[in-house]
Amino acid sequence: MPRPLLVAGVDSSTQSCKYITVNAATGEIRTSTALPHPDGTAVDPKAWWDAFTGVGATALGGVKAVSVSAQQHSTIFLGANEEPVNEAILWNDQRATSSALELRREFGPDWWARELGMIPTAAHPVSKLRWLARTAPETADRVQRVVIPHDWLTWRLLGAQGDPTTDRSDASGTGYWASTGAGYRTDILEAAFGRQLSVPRVLGPGERAGVTSGGVVVGAGCGDNAASAFGLGTVQGEAVVSIGTSMTVSMVDTLHVVDVTGHVADMADAAGAQLPIVATLNGARILNSAAHMLSLSLGELDELASQGPPDAQGLCFLPYLDGERTPLLPASQGALIGLTRFSMTPQNLARAAILGLACAIADAIDDLSRAGLVIEIVTLVGGGSRSAALRQAVADLTGRTVGWPESREYAALGAARQAAWALTGELPDWPPAKRQAVDPAERAEWTTEVRERHRNTAAVLYGAELT
Template sequence: MYLGVDCGTQGTKVVILDPERGRVRGEGYAPHELIATADGRREQQPAWWTAAFQAAWRQALAQSGIDGRAIRAIGVSGQQHGMVVLDGAGEVIRPAKLWCDTETAAQNAELLDRLGGERGSLERLGLVLATGYTLSKLLWLRQREPEAFARIAHVLLPHDYLNYWLTGTLASEYGDASGTGYFDIRTRRWTPEVLELVAADGRLARALPPLLEAERAVGRVRPELARQLGLGDSVLVSSGGGDNMLGAIGTGNIRDGVVTMSLGTSGTLYACSARPPLQPPAPVASFCSSSNGWLPLICTMNLTGVVNQMRQLFGFDVEQFTRQAAEVEIGAGGITLLPFLSGERVPALPEASGSLLGLRPHNLTPGNLCRAALEGTTFGLRYGLDLLQEAGIRSDHIRLIGGGAKSRLWRQMVADIMDADVVCPQAGEAAALGAAIQAVWCDLHEQGEKVSLDSLCERFVVLDEHSAVSPGPEAVERYREVYRRYRQQLSIVHG
């Protein structure tokens, strides 16, 4: 048995994968609190993650009906870009700043300028530094909380911290490391010279953990924690990775030609590649994958949160919201929502606010506003698909994950706006499943079995054909015009 863990923004998910039966035996979930302020601060206490891990594990264990000692290995997926800083005793210094924290926008702009702008960033890192990456959080900490900064002995990402909690070993892997802003995605090495833009004394470079290939183990679960969790004596912990990297594995997106889209707290769109894009558009993050390749990716910060706020504004439950949006024609009666309630990464508008455009007395209805929320957030992902296509990514097939993927209306909207076939994997928790599959891969390698990750994905990733939808030619054509309106209004409002 193998345990897959996904520590996301809203909560931690756990799955138990049975390799003999080729399916998930148990699932669990526990929510996280969030520290959020009007100035863009988004933080969490790492202790909340470990508590949620334990609660979700016990749920999954009870559902599975297995003995916890049957678990052979654990894989951990974590939200990307977060900053976890530890002191010399290995204790957390302050709450972790998250991927969606925009309080550091000024620091990111300052660092990007010092790197020589977008061109200089591409030359140093292979990608363009963006607000939300870990580097700007370190500069923010030095400028705003110098006493805490002075105590730093170790800098970790969220999944690195959970691996450290499990094993006592400090390590990171290429996929998650590539979203820090101080890692070269082409050479797969830390870039100490970039960290010197934050502190010139070399101390931050010394605080970074060693890097691992994706199929290597971090270590084994600490004996005292294994006893507490009811695990066996020698449970392996795989390298793990960022949530998007493990989501790629969990959707079978580990070779050219497949695109994964996530409709979650954030919206993400990514495709595996055997080589990094040579000249990607600036908003495309050419991260490394957790399958020893690359994962060109775009991320929008405003997705299901915007839709849920619109739903709650009218007091609708999910069914009422869906019915209202479905009864409205494509284009929401001429209303366009630019849904940048939390700023935005793609397009790069970290300090933007949301806008409702095209309001008239005849179209100001709950149905039009509900549909505008779905369309506006999905157009942001279509914008991202345009950028991926500029980077050379080609696919007419999308594997859809995340909470929004459960909505047939939204799935059809994605198919029509993207002009692509859409299908969901059977396992709803793609990142947690991907973490479990990676744990299998790592365990087999540890035993000397050189099995391919591709063969494991073929075995464990099953598509739900009942969820499949195809684009409708008439809807595709109508959405082209509405999307053009979105792009025009975006350029007018934000330049």
């Protein structure tokens, strides 16, 4: 029996680097390896390369093609010798908030939404470039090139020869590339940084970035959200909620979104369509923090949250623990409101944490609906998707069926699918991941009150800051 043709996918996420090998014909995962990344919102990119090498993504034993997905927005500044001149600033770093607000004022939110499909936050590279130019001009003077993690890892894998490449999904998250077809906006890049910089060439979804010295084909690569949707086999009408360090809600669609609130960004997917997305800073860490506060495991927290009243007996937990990006509340903290002698129980505290995250997900789904997208089903992925209480709460609060696939590294799988595409020239027709599902409860009158409580409490605490 002939040995199957193998391809590889890499996901260099915030927390770790995952490497998988996959049967190119069937999409079956054959091997999987992972190594952690250092914590923090600023990291020496060499730590990412060390993990990339450590999982075997440079050895590539037995594979014919590889593609790389990675955390989006995190920004690497390269000097004349192609080495980083500064730590990479991650997507969840808030230092560029004032720069993002400056850029909003200079061009106007409507202009950003119309011309770029997004409105700058501290997460976006365009804001980080403005911050670096304003606060560290001597360092900024040394910068010759700006790249995103998947661009940099792909380029290094190819021996750092020639110019780096990227793809539509990661380019569309920079703040200076328009997914509507306008491409790079050098006027915005110059306005942000004060001069032009070298930027990666944008490849099409099935293009090759190159071939390694060992003869392995390297695909275009993509951002992690686009890779997850591609690995899942997402269909139109399906909102994918990724609950990891952050929380994102995205959809594969052909619609170009213009959202003047800035909540929905018009990003590109990994296969030539669009990936409108809502991103928050706070995801599974909400549940991790609540479990730590109650001295519970995540499984115990989930069980406890299912034992009390579904509305947490009036407790309202606003989960802005690390500040927030959507809504734009960079200096905010979390809040627990509605404490009484009767509501102060472990069950209600656990349930309030679940509802805080579930309401954030429901708000994001509403944002996508207001932008003109039709959402028929909701799929949860990532570490937070393991919570049965959260799955049911999202179904109840949104009134939609909520599904979840088996636990797999979907971003790495999406990258592997892209690698197979680059190798063969044909989009692989791998079977989509099977989902289990739960429907909204028939009687869930409490949901309207819970959502109103969260909205009203946030409005009172944050007022005009809620945009």
